[in-house]
Amino acid sequence: MVTARRSLAERIREAKTSAGRAAGYCWLAHPDGGAHCTRRPHEDRRHVDYYNGRTSHTDTHGTEWTE
Numbered sequence: 001m002v003t004a005r006r007s008l009a010e011r012i013r014e015a016k017t018s019a020g021r022a023a024g025y026c027w028l029a030h031p032d033g034g035a036h037c038t039r040r041p042h043e044d045r046r047h048v049d050y051y052n053g054r055t056s057h058t059d060t061h062g063t064e065w066t067e
């Protein structure tokens with residue numbers, strides 16, 4: 001049984017109370033998990049995890065998504 005995707009509202013709530021947010025990150029969780037937005041908190045819908053999802057050391061950033 002696959003865990004149901006958490007809703008955006010749930011992930012936003014989690015981000016707002018997370019250590020990542022305290023460290024100055026947006027920290028919204030990726031819908032598929034495994035990544036958190038490491039941009040500064042922002043108003044646009046483009047989220048990027050600069051540390052996860054890179055396929056090589058030369059990639060400037062990793063997982064990127066919009067919601």
Ligand SMILES: [Zn+2]
Nearest residue numbers: 026028037047
């Ligand atoms: Zn973000």
